[in-house]
Amino acid sequence: xxxxxxxxxxxxxxxxxxxxxxxxxxxxxxxxxxxxxxxxxxxxxxxxxxxxxxxxxxxxxxxxxxxxxxxxxxxxxxxxxxxxxxxxxxxxxxxxxxxxxxxxxxxxxxxxxxxxxxxxxxxxxxxxxxxxxxxxxxxxxxxxxxxxxxxxxxxxxxxxxxxxxxxxxxxxxxxxxxxxxxxxxxxxxxxxxxxxxxxxxxxxxxxxxxxxxxxxxxxxxxxxxxxxxxxxxxxxxxxxxxxxxxxxxxxxxxxxxxxxxxxxxxxxxxxxxxxxxxxxxxxxxxxxxxxxxxxxxxxxxxxxxxxxxxxxxxxxxxxxxxxxxxxxxxxxxxxxxxxxxxxxxxxxxxxxxxxxxxxxxxxxxxxxxxxxxxxxxxxxxxxxxxxxxxxxxxxxxxxxxxxxxxxxxxxxxxxxxxxxxxxxxxxxxxxxxxxxxxxxxxxxxxxxxxxxxxxxxxxxxxxxxxxxxxxxxxxxxxxxxxxxxxxxxxxxxxxxxxxxxxxxxxxxxxxxxxxxxxxxxxxxxxxxxxxxxxxxxxxxxxxxxxxxxxxxxxxxxxxxxxxxxxxxxxxxxxxxxxxxxxxxxxxxxxxxxxxxxxxxxxxxxxxxxxxxxxxxxxxxxxxxxxxxxxxxxxxxxxxxxxxxxxxxxxxxxxxxxxxxxxxxxxxxxxxxxxxxxxxxxxxxxxxxxxxxxxxxxxxxxxxxxxxxxxxxxxxxxxxxxxxxxxxxxxxxxxxxxxxxxxxxxxxxxxxxx
Amino acid sequence: xxxxxxxxxxxxxxxxxxxxxxxxxxxxxxxxxxxxxxxxxxxxxxxxxxxxxxxxxxxxxxxxxxxxxxxxxxxxxxxxxxxxxxxxxxxxxxxxxxxxxxxxxxxxxxxxxxxxxxxxxxxxxxxxxxxxxxxxxxxxxxxxxxxxxxxxxxxxxxxxxxxxxxxxxxxxxxxxxxxxxxxxxxxxxxxxxxxxxxxxxxxxxxxxxxxxxxxxxx
Numbered sequence: 001x002x003x004x005x006x007x008x009x010x011x012x013x014x015x016x017x018x019x020x021x022x023x024x025x026x027x028x029x030x031x032x033x034x035x036x037x038x039x040x041x042x043x044x045x046x047x048x049x050x051x052x053x054x055x056x057x058x059x060x061x062x063x064x065x066x067x068x069x070x071x072x073x074x075x076x077x078x079x080x081x082x083x084x085x086x087x088x089x090x091x092x093x094x095x096x097x098x099x100x101x102x103x104x105x106x107x108x109x110x111x112x113x114x115x116x117x118x119x120x121x122x123x124x125x126x127x128x129x130x131x132x133x134x135x136x137x138x139x140x141x142x143x144x145x146x147x148x149x150x151x152x153x154x155x156x157x158x159x160x161x162x163x164x165x166x167x168x169x170x171x172x173x174x175x176x177x178x179x180x181x182x183x184x185x186x187x188x189x190x191x192x193x194x195x196x197x198x199x200x201x202x203x204x205x206x207x208x209x210x211x212x213x214x215x216x217x218x219x220x221x222x223x224x225x226x227x228x229x230x231x232x233x234x235x236x237x238x239x240x241x242x243x244x245x246x247x248x249x250x251x252x253x254x255x256x257x258x259x260x261x262x263x264x265x266x267x268x269x270x271x272x273x274x275x276x277x278x279x280x281x282x283x284x285x286x287x288x289x290x291x292x293x294x295x296x297x298x299x300x301x302x303x304x305x306x307x308x309x310x311x312x313x314x315x316x317x318x319x320x321x322x323x324x325x326x327x328x329x330x331x332x333x334x335x336x337x338x339x340x341x342x343x344x345x346x347x348x349x350x351x352x353x354x355x356x357x358x359x360x361x362x363x364x365x366x367x368x369x370x371x372x373x374x375x376x377x378x379x380x381x382x383x384x385x386x387x388x389x390x391x392x393x394x395x396x397x398x399x400x401x402x403x404x405x406x407x408x409x410x411x412x413x414x415x416x417x418x419x420x421x422x423x424x425x426x427x428x429x430x431x432x433x434x435x436x437x438x439x440x441x442x443x444x445x446x447x448x449x450x451x452x453x454x455x456x457x458x459x460x461x462x463x464x465x466x467x468x469x470x471x472x473x474x475x476x477x478x479x480x481x482x483x484x485x486x487x488x489x490x491x492x493x494x495x496x497x498x499x500x501x502x503x504x505x506x507x508x509x510x511x512x513x514x515x516x517x518x519x520x521x522x523x524x525x526x527x528x529x530x531x532x533x534x535x536x537x538x539x540x541x542x543x544x545x546x547x548x549x550x551x552x553x554x555x556x557x558x559x560x561x562x563x564x565x566x567x568x569x570x571x572x573x574x575x576x577x578x579x580x581x582x583x584x585x586x587x588x589x590x591x592x593x594x595x596x597x598x599x600x601x602x603x604x605x606x607x608x609x610x611x612x613x614x615x616x617x618x619x620x621x622x623x624x625x626x627x628x629x630x631x632x633x634x635x636x637x638x639x640x641x642x643x644x645x646x647x648x649x650x651x652x653x654x655x656x657x658x659x660x661x662x663x664x665x666x667x668x669x670x671x672x673x674x675x676x677x678x679x680x681x682x683x684x685x686x687x688x689x690x691x692x693x694x695x696x697x698x699x700x701x702x703x704x705x706x707x708x709x710x711x712x713x714x715x716x717x718x719x720x721x722x723x724x725x726x727x728x729x730x731x732x733x734x735x736x737x738x739x740x741x742x743x744x745x746x747x748x749x750x751x752x753x
Numbered sequence: 754x755x756x757x758x759x760x761x762x763x764x765x766x767x768x769x770x771x772x773x774x775x776x777x778x779x780x781x782x783x784x785x786x787x788x789x790x791x792x793x794x795x796x797x798x799x800x801x802x803x804x805x806x807x808x809x810x811x812x813x814x815x816x817x818x819x820x821x822x823x824x825x826x827x828x829x830x831x832x833x834x835x836x837x838x839x840x841x842x843x844x845x846x847x848x849x850x851x852x853x854x855x856x857x858x859x860x861x862x863x864x865x866x867x868x869x870x871x872x873x874x875x876x877x878x879x880x881x882x883x884x885x886x887x888x889x890x891x892x893x894x895x896x897x898x899x900x901x902x903x904x905x906x907x908x909x910x911x912x913x914x915x916x917x918x919x920x921x922x923x924x925x926x927x928x929x930x931x932x933x934x935x936x937x938x939x940x941x942x943x944x945x946x947x948x949x950x951x952x953x954x955x956x957x958x959x960x961x962x963x964x965x966x967x968x969x970x971x
Contacts, residue, residue, distance in 0.1 A: 165857050169890070170798045172760030257758050257801025347782075349757060440857045444886045444945040444952070445796075447764040461951065464767075578950060 022049035060519035089547025114159025127280035134198030146187025175441035176458025188557030225311035228252035228324025277332035300361035392525035404616030419732035469577035471505035478563030486534035501631035504638025505572030517561020584664025596690030671718035760797035772961035794835025807837030836938030847896030853921025883956035
């Protein structure tokens with residue numbers, strides 16, 4: 001095997017190179033030649049091609065994402081300890097604790113190989129959190145599939161769910177929430193977004209850098225194999241065509257047991273104080289880790305590639321540099337600490353090898369069998385990739401879509417029709433019980449899970465003494481975003497914010513996972529730009545900074561893009577998790593209140609989708625001031641014990657919220673339609689900034705007094721009882737058992753129980 | 754006790770503390786029980802469970818003194834993966850196989866305590882019903898008919914699943930004990946039901962108070 005060395009490259013400037021096959025454009029290849037003053041070696045070409053891919057370089061999204069950097073780097077409870085740009089932002093949550101959280105997509109690999117694609121998506125985001133010095137304490141997964149009854153969904157969904165569960169369960173991280181959404185636009189391109197949250201003490205924050213000339217570069221964890229080669233550039237940056245090469249070998253294979261050892265080993269290394277710099281291995285493997293570490297520190301690094309332990313000795317150096325083998329980390333360690341480092345790794349049976357050294361050459365140099373195969377300025381690989389101002393334009397169909405309002409759709413009238421509509425809605429794929437999925441996830445491990453799915457948000461205790469804890473929710477509505485991407489992103493933010501707020505937590509920070517079609521399509525680029533603008537404006541208004549995130553583009557099949565899907569994750573803080581508010585109705589006699597204003601809003605609604613397969617008009621209005629007011633009411637009510645249950649109102653409206661609240665503990669409820677409201681609008685409208693709460697009778701005066709003082713709309717709409725039915729007075733009565741059967745049968749029937 | 758891949762070791766320690774005991778961490782690589790009075794083998798995926806669950810953990814250095822101590826009467830509780838380890842180590846009869854529906858399952862499970870005289874169940878009444886979390890991928894308890902009959906006649910079925918059998922266990926068996934009643938294996942997780950805040954209730958606490966009472970009495 002001949003190796004393409006720096007010397008050869010200098011001597012053979014005209015040798016043709018497969019830059020196009022590696023996903024580079026002609027101008028990008030030319031730029032690499034300019035940077036180096038010669039043609040790149042094949043190893044250098046491999047590195048640049050993966051690091052300059054859309055997935056790693058954010059070359060199409062960067063110019064828009066800058067808006068997030070302009071937000072105030074402060075949350076309602078304190079300063080950011082690390083902002084966007086690190087692996088994950090770090091938030092001060094008080095009492096000396098800091099929390100870091102981030103979401104990441106693994107969409108394309110999960111379509112090709114659902115189990116491993118999803119599993120390694122969880123593994124990757126967990127290592128991101130670990131690299132900040134935090135102990136991972138929970139995961140969530142935001143999943144989107146094609147129609148629930150499509151044959152390919154029966155292949156993809158069980159594999160993805162088993163992969164998320166198989167990896168997370170084996171790592172010992174509770175899965176506390178997420179989403180499962182079905183829509184035809186995801187049929188050839190499912191979305192698998194995984195979120196991880198970690199906690200640390202302030203003093204344990206670690207940032208990736210390779211400071212200190214002479215410091216040793218240690219690769220530890222799994223051996224490097226032939227899996228995931230080119231995964232980042234090839235899988236994540238190309239759309240799925242029906243024809244084309246088989247891509248299966250590009251998907252990485254996960255080993256959660258190794259990752260568990262890596263977590264415990266890494267945390268012990270941090271505790272020993274012997275890590276000067278650290279980088280997880282994500283997309284682009286060694287290419288990424290070495291160039292990122294080198295450019296963050298003194299600016300130079302020399303790596304001896306022969307020292308990388310291999311699973312397959314026949315791998316070429318280019319493949320070693322591109323391999324995305326999982327469960328690997330790279331640390332920079334002072335020479336005097338190497339022995340102690342190796343001892344700790346040995347304790348956890350984790351392989352570790354010194355593969356290089358930090359220097360001040362301003363170059364990243366890599367040798368293989370004694371010859372130089374890479375000699376590049378590391379920043380040009382890691383941070384100075386191409387940046388595109390892609391053209392974007394409001395698509396010509398947008399006006400037509402918005403003009404096709406749902407006002408002409410036939411609405412149910414009378415008790416019988418409302419009753420059957422409600423039963424049809426609660427059984428519909430996007431509103432039915434997710435137990436089939438979530439029962440495959442361990443929510444109990446670590447013993448700090450206070451709330452988990454199906455609750456509105458996951459709540460995790462951080463401190464057993466003080467009760468300090470966090471709440472987390474992820475949300476998105478692709479139909480809303482299609483109707484108006486600016487509002488759609490704000491609606492996702494508003495819903496996640498509200499979901500955190502109903503638990504009694506104070507929402508403080510945002511992460512995102514922006515899933516869109518091809519950036520080369522101006523219509524898609526417009527959707528993306530609008531969504532980013534909407535999210536940034538929304539975050540500014542709510543005072544919640546975006547602390548990190550992920551962009552996934554090229555989510556489309558042929559020319560057809562997915563619904564624009566900006567998934568937004570919101571983190572909240574609870575001073576004492578004992579005070580959290582669950583959503584289930586439990587106590588007969590407690591009064592049911594509807595908070596917020598209900599308007600006739602059905603654009604993009606679940607009702608229009610389920611009953612009429614209609615998508616048109618405008619999504620519900622966004623009122624972030626009202627969201628903020630509602631959150632403060634819910635926070636105060638939880639702190640003062642004024643509510644026994646609180647449930648966010650979103651998809652499916654009040655009807656869905658009432659059904660879920662009743663089913664949680666199997667009690668009944670008697671509800672009446674407020675004066676002046678149409679029963680159908682009352683039950684199914686998706687107006688925002690609303691919640692359903694249960695108020696113990698003795699607290700009613702204080703509660704309504706608080707809402708009144710804040711001039712926030714609040715309406716007494718019912719009472720919890722033990723009659724075993726949901727009754728809407730004058731309209732219909734449905735026994736709880738019948739509701740439960742309707743709500744719980746759909747997914748088991750579709751996925752073979 | 755922590756093996757590589759143990760996950761619920763911290764929870765088991767917390768449960769012991771809530772029951773007013775002192776929790777001592779034991780490490781798989783040490784051949785030393787550090788003077789403890791009882792041992793909990795926690796849930797998780799020891800060594801990734803890539804071979805057979807618990808099959809590698811049973812060869813850990815610490816298992817030698819543990820097996821000796823168990824034969825000498827020390828209370829040992831194996832939960833989930835710990836139950837699998839105890840079966841692999843032949844401290845308990847039978848084996849645990851992949852769930853009959855082939856999926857991991859996590860649910861709040863109702864059980865009936867059938868033997869309230871073991872070192873780990875004396876705080877319960879016989880036939881008391883409790884609800885504690887269950888979470889496993891390979892929790893189906895199997896044994897040959899003769900063994901199952903013997904377990905039944907000797908009263909060594911410690912707990913049985915009620916309402917549904919979540920994993921295909923023979924005769925709905927959720928937990929068994931050895932002849933002496935000091936070694937108990939249980940597939941569901943009592944350590945996840947020791948606080949109202951984080952569990953479905955506190956029904957699991959009895960396992961930990963039982964062993965502390967029996968040790969104080971002895």
